[in-house]
Amino acid sequence: MTAASASTPVNLFGLDRTELRARFAEAGEKPFRADQIMQWIYRRGQGDFDGMTNISKDLRGKLAERFEIRTPELLAEQVSQDGTRKWVLRLDGGNAIETVYIPEEGRATLCISSQVGCAMDCSFCSTAQQGLNRNMTTAEIIAQVWFAARTLGGDFQNERVISNIVFMGMGEPLANYGAVLPAIRILLDDFGFGMSKRRVTVSTSGLVPFMDRLRGDVDTALAVSLHAPNDALRNELVPINRKYNIEELMAACRRYVEGKDRKTHIVYEYVMLDGVNDSPALARDLAKLLGNMPAKVNLIPFNPFPGSDYTRSKPEAIRAFGEVLRAKRIITTTRKTRGDDIDAACGQLVGRVQSKQKNRLRDIPVRLG
Numbered sequence: 042m043t044a045a046s047a048s049t050p051v052n053l054f055g056l057d058r059t060e061l062r063a064r065f066a067e068a069g070e071k072p073f074r075a076d077q078i079m080q081w082i083y084r085r086g087q088g089d090f091d092g093m094t095n096i097s098k099d100l101r102g103k104l105a106e107r108f109e110i111r112t113p114e115l116l117a118e119q120v121s122q123d124g125t126r127k128w129v130l131r132l133d134g135g136n137a138i139e140t141v142y143i144p145e146e147g148r149a150t151l152c153i154s155s156q157v158g159c160a161m162d163c164s165f166c167s168t169a170q171q172g173l174n175r176n177m178t179t180a181e182i183i184a185q186v187w188f189a190a191r192t193l194g195g196d197f198q199n200e201r202v203i204s205n206i207v208f209m210g211m212g213e214p215l216a217n218y219g220a221v222l223p224a225i226r227i228l229l230d231d232f233g234f235g236m237s238k239r240r241v242t243v244s245t246s247g248l249v250p251f252m253d254r255l256r257g258d259v260d261t262a263l264a265v266s267l268h269a270p271n272d273a274l275r276n277e278l279v280p281i282n283r284k285y286n287i288e289e290l291m292a293a294c295r296r297y298v299e300g301k302d303r304k305t306h307i308v309y310e311y312v313m314l315d316g317v318n319d320s321p322a323l324a325r326d327l328a329k330l331l332g333n334m335p336a337k338v339n340l341i342p343f344n345p346f347p348g349s350d351y352t353r354s355k356p357e358a359i360r361a362f363g364e365v366l367r368a369k370r371i372i373t374t375t376r377k378t379r380g381d382d383i384d385a386a387c388g389q390l391v392g393r394v395q396s397k398q399k400n401r402l403r404d405i406p407v408r409l410g
């Protein structure tokens with residue numbers, strides 16, 4: 042770790058353990074030092090090299106020359122009446138993304154962003170209206186979690202202030218696979234956040250090839266944004282369906298759970314749009330589609346945003362839809378709307394995306410990965 046290589050410091054939030062060990066080895070340092078550094082950062086919440094007391098002063102100096110531990114700047118914090126918190130974080134280059142903390146009885150979920158904007162163009166989602174500005178880096182993705190844990194206080198090791206992490210903020214995580222995969226590894230690593238694999242959920246609109254890659258690369262929970270049981274309707278709501286239709290998507294879902302332990306299931310998200318996808322007939326089609334797959338359904342009452350064309354399904358319609366599924370023995374829950382008074386609910390996250398240029402599926406040839 043010579044001064045010559047110290048021009049732009051590398052943010053440690055961007056390096057998983059394999060990568061950090063490799064960098065240490067390259068620099069002639071013992072790889073186990075990498076493990077120690079990660080424990081300091083993720084298990085003890087240490088953001089300052091000088092506080093890493095079991096590391097020699099000499100090595101701390103070298104680390105500080107070459108690396109940094111840096112979170113995005115907090116632009117705004119809003120706290121909902123229900124305790125949900127939303128943070129607007131400024132990334133390098135001036136864009137901002139949003140991270141949402143949702144405390145509940147017995148658990149607390151952090152909803153993180155993976156892209157600045159989104160290219161998937163789902164017709165009912167406000168992030169989609171912005172198009173995609175850019176992918177977030179692994180460091181930016183992980184910094185959200187570290188920032189939240191630090192801000193909420195509590196002990197990084199024992200008393201967990203964050204019990205679950207969901208990639209359900211801004212962006213399509215599987216369209217930014219190269220940065221999301223190391224982020225998942227840091228979340229699951231015992232020397233990282235040490236989360237259990239069932240408590241980290243990747244949510245996707247259905248990027249089939251990356252669902253397969255994820256299956257092969259890491260063990261984590263998967264949620265699929267289905268929203269419609271037939272192609273005609275899904276093409277309209279989730280345009281990526283024109284590239285990977287329901288049949289291909291369900292085949293990928295089957296492959297995802299195949300060979301995993303019996304408790305593994307996929308959660309299918311289904312936004313409830315009044316008069317669009319909420320009829321009992323569609324519920325029956327959905328039950329048929331999920332048939333004997335290991336599936337749970339999560340009904341999400343639509344959250345409106347300025348300029349949206351849809352309205353939320355009536356509570357009776359949501360209840361009736363759920364009853365049809367439950368009658369077919371499909372475990373169905375309705376997502377409680379949280380943080381909507383601060384625009385922190387599902388589909389309401391917009392951050393501050395600067396580019397006026399639209400990069401959306403309808404405007405550009407599909408270009409994934």
Ligand code: SAH
Pocket residue numbers: 161163165166167208209210211212213214244245246264265266310311312341342343344345387388389
């Ligand atoms: N791109 C990923 C993750 C982001 S959104 C995905 O599509 O899964 C997380 C969930 O919120 C998705 O199921 C998404 O379809 C849903 N959602 C988006 N906009 C919404 C809105 N306005 N109201 C309710 N849910 C919405």
